[in-house]
Amino acid sequence: MSLQLRCLYVHSLALVVTLLLLSAASGGSDKVKNITAVLGRSVTFSCALNNGDSVEGLYIQRVINDKEEKFINGFYNNPLPMEVPEQYQNRTTVNKTGLSVEMRDISVSDEGLYTCVVFINKDPNIFKILLRVKAEYSVPTITAVCGQRSDGGAGQACQLSCSAAGGYPRSAAGWAELNQSLIKVINNWSSADNESKTWTVNQTIMYTCDQPTNISCAIGGAVSENVTICERNLFSLVVIAAIAVVLVFVLLVIFVVVMKCCCGRQQNPGDPSEEVGMPLAECHSQQQRV
Numbered sequence: 001m002s003l004q005l006r007c008l009y010v011h012s013l014a015l016v017v018t019l020l021l022l023s024a025a026s027g028g029s030d031k032v033k034n035i036t037a038v039l040g041r042s043v044t045f046s047c048a049l050n051n052g053d054s055v056e057g058l059y060i061q062r063v064i065n066d067k068e069e070k071f072i073n074g075f076y077n078n079p080l081p082m083e084v085p086e087q088y089q090n091r092t093t094v095n096k097t098g099l100s101v102e103m104r105d106i107s108v109s110d111e112g113l114y115t116c117v118v119f120i121n122k123d124p125n126i127f128k129i130l131l132r133v134k135a136e137y138s139v140p141t142i143t144a145v146c147g148q149r150s151d152g153g154a155g156q157a158c159q160l161s162c163s164a165a166g167g168y169p170r171s172a173a174g175w176a177e178l179n180q181s182l183i184k185v186i187n188n189w190s191s192a193d194n195e196s197k198t199w200t201v202n203q204t205i206m207y208t209c210d211q212p213t214n215i216s217c218a219i220g221g222a223v224s225e226n227v228t229i230c231e232r233n234l235f236s237l238v239v240i241a242a243i244a245v246v247l248v249f250v251l252l253v254i255f256v257v258v259m260k261c262c263c264g265r266q267q268n269p270g271d272p273s274e275e276v277g278m279p280l281a282e283c284h285s286q287q288q289r290v
């Protein structure tokens, strides 16, 4: 038993030495495969080779500080010469036939560089896999408060705020519909949650405009609903037009009434009872204008 253990130990030591030598020799020239995992979900590290050679072992390792490699899980004939660290025991599953390792419940701290070592005829083949973690931001909340410009110029000055939470990585707020050179950033704030490491982002800007503009804001791919700013000009135009229409209508009605009463009096001069309350002077002036 102890002989077997020593054999295993020597065997794994030899493997580790070979690995270190190989990874040092290959340096950073290796192609890196990039994969993305969604926070809280699972990801599969796939180490499948194209050729049909029989594979006797597979290791997934985490690269720490660019050099040290920490074993995560894998297989090497039977039994495995290295122990699966506790934090990966319930979270990883090796698929021997698929030459892959599934990792579940991905957190932000899983982000980083991994190596996949596939042994064929005792020869280790090393691949690098860069894992990135992603979390969608909530739909951003947009608020707009518009008012008179402080310098008395034309148009309106609007204070616009945009905020979203729960995203990763950190992202900045963007205002696609606005003229970027007119944006004045008042407040640009972001903060990471201690536990989940996800970000809450908040930005407030000042923007001056004299045309009604439909705007939205975006944070990390999540887009807010639309709001329309600088509507007042349009609103007052509509109001002025409406008032003008009403005024014209009222004047027309008065004109028609006056015309009717004056002409009626001319046709029936002997019936004064119908003319009660009609000022004579006004009637005359209307007649003269016509």
Ligand SMILES: *[C@@H]1O[C@H](CO)[C@@H](O)[C@H](O)[C@H]1NC(C)=O
Pocket: 032, 033, 034, 130
């Ligand atoms: C993976 O990401 C790294 C770093 O962003 C980049 O240099 C590399 O080209 C990417 N590899 C592939 C295959 O896209």
Ligand SMILES: *[C@@H]1O[C@H](CO)[C@@H](O)[C@H](O)[C@H]1NC(C)=O
Pocket: 086, 087, 089, 090
């Ligand atoms: C792994 O799962 C077993 C059984 O469900 C449990 O007893 C153990 O505490 C878990 N280990 C970790 C590190 O979560």
Ligand SMILES: *[C@@H]1O[C@H](CO)[C@@H](O)[C@H](O)[C@H]1NC(C)=O
Pocket: 095, 096, 097, 098, 099
């Ligand atoms: C292992 O991988 C193979 C090939 O990708 C797949 O067909 C099989 O379903 C996987 N097995 C498990 C248990 O996931």
Ligand SMILES: *[C@@H]1O[C@H](CO)[C@@H](O)[C@H](O)[C@H]1NC(C)=O
Pocket: 170, 171, 172, 185, 188, 189, 190
């Ligand atoms: C706002 O902060 C983000 C990071 O949170 C940064 O990328 C961006 O450049 C900042 N924008 C301005 C205008 O300061």
Ligand SMILES: *[C@@H]1O[C@H](CO)[C@@H](O)[C@H](O)[C@H]1NC(C)=O
Pocket: 179, 180, 181, 182
């Ligand atoms: C943005 O504003 C600048 C400064 O007022 C102006 O010169 C430029 O033409 C505007 N760009 C657009 C696309 O409206």
Ligand SMILES: *[C@@H]1O[C@H](CO)[C@@H](O)[C@H](O)[C@H]1NC(C)=O
Pocket: 161, 163, 187, 189, 202, 203, 204
């Ligand atoms: C965003 O920033 C504004 C201005 O600093 C603040 O009033 C608001 O409460 C912040 N919103 C969030 C969700 O942090």
Ligand SMILES: *[C@@H]1O[C@H](CO)[C@@H](O)[C@H](O)[C@H]1NC(C)=O
Pocket: 212, 213, 214, 226, 228
């Ligand atoms: C703004 O959007 C609304 C509905 O989304 C639309 O009816 C309106 O015409 C748009 N206004 C402008 C100025 O684009």
